[in-house]
Amino acid sequence: xxxxxxxxxxxxxxxxxxxxxxxxxxxxxxxxxxxxxxxxxxxxxxxxxxxxxxxxxxxxxxxxxxxxxxxxxxxxxxxxxxxxxxxxxxxxxxxxxxxxxxxxxxxxxxxxx
Amino acid sequence: xxxxxxxxxxxxxxxxxxxxxxxxxxxxxxxxxxxxxxxxxxxxxxxxxxxxxxxxxxxxxxxxxxxxxxxxxxxxxxxxxxxxxxxxxxxxxxxxxxxxxxxxxxxxxxxxxxx
Numbered sequence: 001x002x003x004x005x006x007x008x009x010x011x012x013x014x015x016x017x018x019x020x021x022x023x024x025x026x027x028x029x030x031x032x033x034x035x036x037x038x039x040x041x042x043x044x045x046x047x048x049x050x051x052x053x054x055x056x057x058x059x060x061x062x063x064x065x066x067x068x069x070x071x072x073x074x075x076x077x078x079x080x081x082x083x084x085x086x087x088x089x090x091x092x093x094x095x096x097x098x099x100x101x102x103x104x105x106x107x108x109x110x111x112x113x
Numbered sequence: 114x115x116x117x118x119x120x121x122x123x124x125x126x127x128x129x130x131x132x133x134x135x136x137x138x139x140x141x142x143x144x145x146x147x148x149x150x151x152x153x154x155x156x157x158x159x160x161x162x163x164x165x166x167x168x169x170x171x172x173x174x175x176x177x178x179x180x181x182x183x184x185x186x187x188x189x190x191x192x193x194x195x196x197x198x199x200x201x202x203x204x205x206x207x208x209x210x211x212x213x214x215x216x217x218x219x220x221x222x223x224x225x226x227x228x
Contacts, residue, residue, distance in 0.1 A: 034216075043203055043219035044156065085154065100169050101217065103156040 001026050006088050006104035014112050017078050021107045023088030024070045032091035033064055033071050037084045038106065044087055047073075075109075083111045116140050117220040119204050125226045126194055133190045134223045136204030144168075145187035146217065147179060148203040156203070162187050191225075199227045 006023045013019045025033075033050035048055065050062040050071050061074040075082055088104035117138045126132055138145060146169075147159040161169035165181045176192045187204060204220040 043221055045219070046216045049216075087156070100158050100161060100171070102158075105153065105155050 002104075003027060003092065003102045004088055004090050004104040006086075006107050008105055009108040011107065011109045012112055013078055013109065015078060015080060018074065018076050019078055019109065020072055020074045021086055021088075021109075022070050022072050023104055023107075024068075025088075025090045025092075025102075026069070027090070027092045028066075028069060030069075030090045030092050033062075034089040034091075034101070035060075035062060035071075035073050036087040036089050036103070038087055039084045044103075047086070078111050080111050080113060083109060085109070117204055117206055117218050119202075119220040119223050121223060122221060123224050123226075125228065127228055128194055128196060130194050131190070131192045132194060132225070133188055134202055134204075134225075135186070135188045136220055137186050138204075138206040138218070138220075139185065140206055140218060142206040142208055142218075143184055144207050145181065145184070146205040146207075147187065147189050148205060148219075150201045150203060150222070152200070160187075160189075194225075194227045196227050199225055201225070 004025050035047040036044040037047045038044040048057050048062050050064050054063045059076045063072045085106040085108045087106045090102050120135050144163045146161045148156050149159055150156045158171050159173045160179045162181045164184050178190045181187045201222045201224050203222045205217040207217045
C-alpha cells in the first residue's frame with residue numbers, strides 16, 4: 001500500500017460547482033497533514049494545513065479522519081482559477097528531526113466554464 | 114525578491130555527462146530539500162539538509178551528491194547522467210523541521226532531460 005494515495009482524476013467540474021477530494025494515508029502515527037496545489041509546469045505551493053478539528057479557508061474546507069486515515073478537501077463555488085493538481089501531503093512522523101513530507105501523486109482538477 | 118531560486122531552469126545533456134543544479138533561498142530558513150518529480154508527476158524527496166548538515170538521504174544513487182556551502186544554498190551535483198534521471202528537480206526550504214508550521218517553499222524547478 002502506498003504511503004499516501006489519491007485518486008489521480010481528472011475531475012472535470014463546471015464552474016460554480018462543489019468538488020471534493022479524498023486522500024488516504026497508511027501510517028497511523030502521522031501527525032501533520034497538508035494540501036498543496038501545483039499548477040501546470042509550476043512548483044507546488046501550500047494551499048492549507050489540515051487540523052484535527054477540520055478547518056476552513058474561504059471556499060476551501062479540509063477535514064481529517066484519523067480513525068479511517070483519510071483527509072479530504074472540499075472546494076465550494078469553484079472558479080476557473082482553481083484548475084490545478086491538488087497534492088495530499090503527510091508528515092509521517094511529526095517529531096523533531098529527520099522530518100520528511102510524503103506527497104501523494106495528486107488529483108488533477110479542471111474547472112469548465 | 115524570489116524566495117527560492119534554482120538555476121538552470123532547463124538542462125538538456127547527454128548520457129554520461131556530469132551536471133550541477135544550484136539552489137538558493139533568501140527566507141532565512143534552516144532546512145533545504147531536493148525533490149524529484151518524474152514523468153508521472155510523483156514528487157519524491159531525495160535529500161534534506163538542516164543548517165548545512167544532511168538529515169535525510171532517501172536511497173538516492175550515489176551519483177547524486179548534494180552540497181551545502183551555507184544554509185542558504187543547497188546544490189545538487191549529478192555524475193554519469195542516465196536516461197532515467199530525466200525529471201523535474203525541485204529545491205525547497207522550510208523553517209526548523211520541528212516548527213508547527215511546516216510549510217515548504219519550492220523553487221521553480223529544473224527540467225532535466227538526458228538524451
